[in-house]
Amino acid sequence: MGHGHPTRSLTGQPLPGPRTSSRPPSCKKHSVSTTSRGIVIAGGGLAAVRTAEQLRKSGYQGPVVVVSDEQHLPYDRPPLSKDVLHDSGKGVGDVIADVTLKPAEFYSDNDIALLRGAAAGSLDTAARTVTLADGMVLDYDELVIATGLVPKRIPSFPDLAGIRVLRSMDDALDLREHAASARRAVIIGAGFIGCEVAASLRKLGVDVVLVEPQPAPLAGVLGQRIGELVARLHRAEGVDVRTGVGVAEVFGTGGQERSDSGEEHGGQERSDSGEEHGGQERSDSGGEHGGQERSDSGEENRDHVAAVELTDGSVIDADLVVVGVGSRPATDWLVGSGVSLDNGVLCDEVGRTSEPHVWALGDVASWRDAGGHQVRVEHWSNVADQARVLVSAMLGQDAPSVVVVPYFWSDQYDVKIQCLGEPQAGDEVHVVEDDGRKFLAYYERDGVLTGVVGGGMPGKVMKARAKIAAGAPISDVLG
Ligand code: FAD
Numbered sequence: 001m002g003h004g005h006p007t008r009s010l011t012g013q014p015l016p017g018p019r020t021s022s023r024p025p026s027c028k029k030h031s032v033s034t035t036s037r038g039i040v041i042a043g044g045g046l047a048a049v050r051t052a053e054q055l056r057k058s059g060y061q062g063p064v065v066v067v068s069d070e071q072h073l074p075y076d077r078p079p080l081s082k083d084v085l086h087d088s089g090k091g092v093g094d095v096i097a098d099v100t101l102k103p104a105e106f107y108s109d110n111d112i113a114l115l116r117g118a119a120a121g122s123l124d125t126a127a128r129t130v131t132l133a134d135g136m137v138l139d140y141d142e143l144v145i146a147t148g149l150v151p152k153r154i155p156s157f158p159d160l161a162g163i164r165v166l167r168s169m170d171d172a173l174d175l176r177e178h179a180a181s182a183r184r185a186v187i188i189g190a191g192f193i194g195c196e197v198a199a200s201l202r203k204l205g206v207d208v209v210l211v212e213p214q215p216a217p218l219a220g221v222l223g224q225r226i227g228e229l230v231a232r233l234h235r236a237e238g239v240d241v242r243t244g245v246g247v248a249e250v251f252g253t254g255g256q257e258r259s260d261s262g263e264e265h266g267g268q269e270r271s272d273s274g275e276e277h278g279g280q281e282r283s284d285s286g287g288e289h290g291g292q293e294r295s296d297s298g299e300e301n302r303d304h305v306a307a308v309e310l311t312d313g314s315v316i317d318a319d320l321v322v323v324g325v326g327s328r329p330a331t332d333w334l335v336g337s338g339v340s341l342d343n344g345v346l347c348d349e350v351g352r353t354s355e356p357h358v359w360a361l362g363d364v365a366s367w368r369d370a371g372g373h374q375v376r377v378e379h380w381s382n383v384a385d386q387a388r389v390l391v392s393a394m395l396g397q398d399a400p401s402v403v404v405v406p407y408f409w410s411d412q413y414d415v416k417i418q419c420l421g422e423p424q425a426g427d428e429v430h431v432v433e434d435d436g437r438k439f440l441a442y443y444e445r446d447g448v449l450t451g452v453v454g455g456g457m458p459g460k461v462m463k464a465r466a467k468i469a470a471g472a473p474i475s476d477v478l479g
């Protein structure tokens with residue numbers, strides 16, 4: 001690999017100013033070698049930035065290169081389905097500035113080379129090179145895979161303007177622009193992103209129909225009981241929540257466009273692959289789907305979406321359709337590299353992959369947990385925890401010995417839904433507070449407190465952290 005292509009050596013990039021700690025110890029299997037090709041991080045999201053930052057904090061002084069296929073400076077994704085969508089008063093420049101993770105100076109000040117608009121195309125683990133889509137070859141001592149997820153699409157959907165997915169900044173800006181003139185939106189899939197988009201569109205005054213084949217929103221992650229409380233919240237805000245149904249056909253303004261696969265859509269694909277940013281996936285997810293267009297696809301030349309027919313025969317007029325049926329790991333570029341893949345990049349408990357000198361973290365990575373299970377987590381706070389552990393292991397330093405209790409949140413209207421621990425849909429759920437809008441529930445498995453979920457109860461959720469970490473009996477919180 002790499003013949004006939006330019007090779008970029010990362011050797012010898014001088015660091016600006018003194019570093020406080022010395023070069024990290026090396027010489028262990030998988031630890032940083034004493035050559036100076038440097039560390040390449042493939043991906044330009046939270047995991048890439050946290051890893052680069054952690055490398056410098058930990059005293060690593062060699063070259064660090066971040067390869068991002070996006071043009072934007074790395075940014076934070078959670079606001080994309082929240083403030084970015086519904087804060088329509090802000091200009092695009094301000095919106096982008098608000099969610100940018102680090103200013104440009106962070107990269108120059110820390111001697112981190114950020115290559116934007118540069119997609120990692122393939123990996124040669126024997127030569128220790130990553131070849132970019134434009135043919136450039138990067139050498140590495142250590143490679144960190146942080147390429148995140150690709151949203152799933154529904155292949156049988158017709159190619160109509162007005163059908164959207166949401167994963168990137170460009171998706172969000174595009175959806176925001178479209179939502180400004182939309183009258184009625186159908187959101188397919190009531191996972192976290194579907195629910196958050198529903199809330200944001202309601203704030204903009206758009207009529208929203210939320211379609212979910214499972215019995216309740218978020219049922220696959222939080223169970224039906226809590227899912228019903230979430231459905232109640234959306235109904236109170238005027239969302240038409242349709243559960244237990246999928247999408248049968250999609251019609252365009254030309255009248256005859258239709259999805260003709262005869263399949264039911266609206267969440268089957270998500271239900272076997274976890275939820276967006278709430279999932280802890282233990283099973284394999286499906287392939288990528290085509291069909292839903294991106295922002296730059298020349299919408300004006302095509303028929304526009306006009307209606308959606310559900311599997312119960314009802315037809316909903318709609319000028320906007322948002323597909324929120326989950327995502328899959330962005331690992332296409334690793335196929336054939338030798339890196340083991342199974343619902344993401346398979347890693348041990350510190351982020352080592354099956355190949356020497358190759359590591360992975362974030363949404364794309366399936367780490368082994370304390371119980372020996374492979375778990376892929378799509379949560380924001382997980383990323384920083386993993387970056388600390390991975391960088392320590394890579395540099396041969398002592399790993400942080402904190403007990404991490406998994407956490408994620410989701411903002412829907414004025415209610416912050418928070419989840420601490422590892423509740424599963426099959427756990428017994430104890431709803432201990434419910435005022436008709438806000439709620440608090442503990443999850444129990446085999447008599448043990450596995451997690452807590454609150455809607456609008458931040459203090460009470462966080463109070464359970466120590467007990468969950470200690471594996472306390474459920475009786476400790478039920479009193
Ligand atoms: P990403 O943020 O997806 O970054 C991966 C980056 O790699 C992307 O920039 C991608 O373009 C790039 N890339 C992909 N392939 C290549 C390639 N071949 N070469 C180079 N670059 C590549 N979590 C919560 O806990 N709470 C929330 O409220 C919440 N809200 C969310 C809302 C939205 C709309 C989304 C999409 C996610 C949300 N999350 C939330 C999840 C959280 O944002 C993710 O867990 C986090 O972004 C994961 O970071 P990452 O770096 O692993 O992946």
